[in-house]
Amino acid sequence: MKKLINSLNSGLNGELLIPGDKSISHRSIMLGSIANGETTIKNFLMSDDCISTINAFKDMGVEIEQNENNIIVHGVGFHGLKKPNKDLDMGNSGTSTRLMMGLLAGQNFDSNLIGDNSLSKRPMKRISTPLEQMGAQIKLNENTLPAIIHGKSLNEIDYTLPIASAQVKSAIILAAIQAKNKSTIKEPIKTRNHTELMLNTFSPNTIITEENTITINPVTQLIGQNINVPGDISSAAFFLVAGAITKNSNITLKNIGINQTRTGILKVLNLMGANYTLLNQNLDGEPTADINIKSSSLKPINLTEQDIPMMIDELPLVGLLAACANGVSKITGAKELRFKETDRIKTLVQEFKKLGISITELEDGFIIDGSKNWNPTDLLLDSHGDHRIGMTMAIAALLIKDSTTLKDSESINISYPTFFNDLNKLIKTS
Missing domain, CATH: 3.65.10.10 (Enolpyruvate transferase domain)
Structure with missing residues (x-):
């Protein structure tokens, strides 16, 4: 069991080097x-x-x-x-x-x-x-x-x-x-x-x-x-979302890969009105940039099958952004999520409901009403052995007032072994 960080009113601040793609x-x-x-x-x-x-x-x-x-x-x-x-x-x-x-x-x-x-x-x-x-x-x-x-x-x-x-x-x-x-x-x-x-x-x-x-x-x-190897934008996405949804945050992520086939999370942040900026762009070979993200007021979003390939790994995080937006968001055309490390549609719905997030499961996605308050009913969260579900829940826990724990946090080592260390770096400098 991993005790998660809760009620982060001071925000996340500082610079971070994200591990390689x-x-x-x-x-x-x-x-x-x-x-x-x-x-x-x-x-x-x-x-x-x-x-x-x-x-x-x-x-x-x-x-x-x-x-x-x-x-x-x-x-x-x-x-x-x-x-x-x-x-x-x-x-x-x-x-x-x-x-x-x-x-x-x-x-x-x-x-x-x-x-x-x-x-x-x-x-x-x-x-x-x-x-x-x-x-x-x-x-x-x-x-x-x-x-x-x-x-x-x-x-x-x-x-x-x-x-x-x-x-x-x-x-x-x-x-x-x-x-x-x-x-x-x-x-x-x-x-x-x-x-x-x-x-x-x-x-x-x-x-x-x-x-x-x-x-x-x-x-x-x-x-x-x-x-x-540039920093992995799929890993950077967790801190982009964390910076957008937590108050008093200002984060700069260094040397992130911004290959145009991978920047779906940036498209989502843009459509939802997030406050982010690309700095120091280098477009030779695999393009890179530093990305600055600040606390943001988010709008709901609708995504369909045409949008999914550019952000397939980040869709659990898109769900978290939707849960913090002022209105109803709908993600469809994402049936491929059911064939990842877990059935990510099923596990995301299950874990979000524990936090009192208003989410409805669809065959190929989900509907989330971010305008409703979260009313947690179960603070024992579970990664289900899926690294991206585990990290998504760790970021969601930043907004929860009461003590929250994560089962099977070791699964995060599959893609981001230093995730919790990096999260702590941004808290220590805040």
Whole structure:
């Protein structure tokens, strides 16, 4: 049990360096491992999920040096991975699992991916289906892990994604760079493009993007790179929301990634009238900026399916913003939330109701009336083993007068091991 911080009338104040972007950290290990030469990674996110990726590549013969949050990957080349002598344990990491299914499908050995209880319930057929169309041989436990991958030569594919998913897209891309001829992927809605940007750094002109169509050229080699991972906007989002909803707050978050496929939370803050400013923007490569956020008076919001891909990880926080807005907000088109570490629609509704928040569950989202006062009925909150639910409830607790505790707070280590330390830094300087 973790005792949470309550009734924060003094607000949150100061500057904060946010840990490295999780999506970029994963991909830097994967591409660095199959590149020729060394890849140096600064500000790597040492979270449980990213460590799962590191360990998997170590198990396939890649030498990876770790010095706090700086990493050196000694790449083994495009076909240099070795057959692991044990199952590759993905822990709780859906990104590791799905992207590696694509990468390993084209290797010349067999591998078996396993995960923890939560990951073993998440759907994987959405990955295996397009890969099998490329000639991959993948055996699932119906729709879930374990996944036995029989690596073999792959064919090109022309594939239209049935759902907007950066993980599915990236898995196909990592398979397609190993195919005989060029492949194309069509997205219904643009999703995060870290894989495309980083691949073109390791091997220029591999990816060509025109509107929602992505062309992938086969690759013969990747060249090791120096990568400086920006702060993760999905982690920064917790403090952006905390700054907006707590009185007397003024926070500046340094060097945050503002990739246009990831800035849905900024769009929401803008639409809801939050008081934030982008400072010191750098638009080279993965764009970055410092973000200042102050206490704000919030308006309600309506989000639909077109809005969701740019903020899928931040939707629990959008719910919290809505619970602090003056009016009724509605979020729909977010059924994908039901297939995350938990059913995030169900768990968010359950935990918000404990705090007396007026929330109605929908099949693909929720309705929240932020104009109604919160009347807590249960101050024992639960992360349900989901890092983002856990952190969302910790931020919500800042507004609660009575002592509040969080069950299974350790799940937060999956993406943000220093979350509570960083929260305390902003309180100490207030």
